[in-house]
Amino acid sequence: MNTKFSEYFRENFFPDESDLNVFLNSLSKNLTKTLRVNTNKISVPDLKKRLEKQNYILKPTFQPNVFYVDRTADFDEYERRLGFTLEHLLGYFYIQELGASSSVHYLSEGKIDKSEYLILDMASSPGWKTTQLSEHYPNSFIVANEFDRNRTAQLICNVERMGSDNIWICNYNWQFIGRLTETFDRVLLDAPCSGEWIGFKSIEALKFWNLKNVKKIADLQKKLFESWLNSLKVWWEMLYSTCTMNKLENEWVVAWILEKHPDSFEIVFEKRFWPHVDETWGFFVCRIRKLKPIDYKFTDKEELPNRGIERLSKSEQKTFEDFLTYSGADVSDHEIFRYSNEVLAVKKSDALKEVSKRLYFFRLWKKIGKIDKNSFEPSYYFGRDFEMPKLEKYQIDSQEELDRYLRWMEIWIEVPKWLKRIVYDDIVIWIWDVGENGTIKNYFPKIWMRK
Ligand SMILES: C[S@@+](CC[C@H](N)C(=O)[O-])C[C@H]1O[C@@H](n2cnc3c(N)ncnc32)[C@H](O)[C@@H]1O
Known part of the structure; x- marks a missing residue:
């Protein structure tokens, strides 16, 4: 133990030897894992239900949307890692330490x-x-x-x-x-x-x-x-x-x-x-x-200020609109920008207009695709966060198939027909160009998987 560290805490907080030792010993103890529910995407009861099916039990903390994560007795670590669940990949929760999640809790007085x-x-x-x-x-x-x-x-x-x-x-x-x-x-x-x-x-x-x-x-x-x-x-x-x-x-x-x-x-x-x-x-x-x-x-x-976002050129705008017609996506309550070759959609707002005069942003959520003059390639987020009623659905309907998909294995589907929405449990989890060989594959960024 670094004696400068222990001396500082003795002098400033714990003059009593046994109090100091309790504090110092606690530094190397493991903490119970906690997660924060993304209430923009799912309600607390719905997430609880979904995770319970996978043998996770959520127990309350002092923050309404943050929970201790416990497991049932028959939990199999290999089968179901929290950071590898579909719910984690879909952003339904964030594995976040309880103390660290208190900043926003106290700023907002625990409210939405x-x-x-x-x-x-x-x-x-x-x-x-x-x-x-x-x-x-x-x-x-x-x-x-x-x-x-x-x-x-x-x-x-x-x-x-x-x-x-x-x-x-x-x-x-x-x-x-x-x-x-x-x-x-x-x-x-x-x-x-x-x-x-x-x-x-x-x-x-x-x-x-x-x-x-x-x-x-x-x-x-x-x-x-x-x-x-x-x-x-x-x-x-x-x-x-x-x-x-x-x-x-x-x-x-x-x-x-x-x-x-x-x-x-x-x-x-x-x-x-x-x-x-x-x-x-x-x-x-x-x-x-x-x-x-x-x-x-x-x-x-x-x-x-560094270089920020720009509007689409006329020809890019036309290419983008062709895709909207093809997919049926409605982006009318968003403004569309470009940063390099990425297309970004942001909710319309007067606040943005004002602040953009003084700050340059290089990323405005959401990145909905890549563009050049002649083609627009939609990103996963576009399919996940906007309705695209004209695109056909491919339904993953068994847990086994979902597990294969989440483990980056290919899934063959019978009717290859270009861009599809991949759906599980009524949730669009990806949009994917099926292509000639009739396979779909998981392209979630691997960095999203948290052990
Ligand atoms: C404690 S971390 C922030 C963690 C983050 N708020 C979160 O919850 O994920 C502190 C941040 O301060 C930034 N930082 C470090 N030196 C800085 C400086 N001189 N000016 C501004 N930010 C700085 C770091 O890059 C880092 O992202």
């Missing part, structure tokens, strides 16, 4: 709020909380910012699997976001942190813990916090969270900002999760309400 807000998720990849925001605020628009371009692939992948259709993804640093003075109704800052919860994976990992690193990361958190506070409208609320337990990255960051901008906000709610008490990761959440504008100094370094 149907108002139309403009929300900023300041540090969003890999998108656990972004997709959760989409569930708690289904009619809002969520600007998901991730400054590290390399991490956006994971974010996009999760947004696509969950089918969250109100998320706009962009790629800026905090200096740029800070310029969006009083723009957002809600802000989530799930800050980069020293990640003490890593101790759960390996106590060894804590050997790198030291106060110098913690202070360095706390300095970054202060900058992010300040720029994010500036971007929030007065009287609106935001939530700061980290997956660390020390005070420097949590209470002290909040206190530092309040000292720099006196009376600019009030703390509405604050909680630290302890592994040995709450049986979660070590986690910290603080919800605040902004009370007045802050005197925010823009840094000189302004990032130029």
Whole structure:
């Protein structure tokens, strides 16, 4: 054990030796797996029923849409891995740790709020909380910012699997976001942190813990916090969270900002999760309400917006419309854009028009296909999320056939007839060009399968 780590927690939290030991021992214990129901796609009772058929039992937590996952006695790990179930692939749930899912829970006061807000998720990849925001605020628009371009692939992948259709993804640093003075109704800052919860994976990992690193990361958190506070409208609320337990990255960051901008906000709610008490990761959440504008100094370094989305050209528009006629898909409540050769559909909104003047997005859900002048190739998401009544259905009607399909084995079907909707249990799970040889195959991204 890293003595600097244990000494810090003794001095600041657990002067009593036995309390300290209970805390330290809890770091290497396994936590019960939890999942979050994607209420945009399925109700809690329906998901429970579907998973029970596969020998999973969902037990309540303090959050209405998050459940502990238990298994029946005859559960066969090989047969039915949670991350390999059809329900996981269809984005009906997200395997998410309980403490980590509390940020959005506390921001939304545990409710599904149907108002139309403009929300900023300041540090969003890999998108656990972004997709959760989409569930708690289904009619809002969520600007998901991730400054590290390399991490956006994971974010996009999760947004696509969950089918969250109100998320706009962009790629800026905090200096740029800070310029969006009083723009957002809600802000989530799930800050980069020293990640003490890593101790759960390996106590060894804590050997790198030291106060110098913690202070360095706390300095970054202060900058992010300040720029994010500036971007929030007065009287609106935001939530700061980290997956660390020390005070420097949590209470002290909040206190530092309040000292720099006196009376600019009030703390509405604050909680630290302890592994040995709450049986979660070590986690910290603080919800605040902004009370007045802050005197925010823009840094000189302004990032130029990166290249964003465009409209389809006339010939591409014609090609796309031909496909709509062929499939019967109705996209009239969406606007259609292009990013590179990808076609993206986004719900129509005035908020998007306004924000697009100041931010460039490189991904607006949903990616509905690829286009060039002469051809449009629909993506899986197009078939999954929009009705295509003119396309024939192919019904997978046995669990065995579904299992073959989910294990990437080919299924032969009798009447090859080009594009079909592959259906199981009345759910369109894929659209697939059957082709001459009459086979269908699973093309779910393998990254969606979670062990
Ligand atoms: C704790 S993770 C966010 C997890 C995410 N909210 C989720 O729930 O999936 C912190 C994020 O902060 C981003 N980050 C790191 N350094 C940053 C910086 N200097 N400015 C802005 N974001 C940064 C990281 O790329 C990372 O995506």
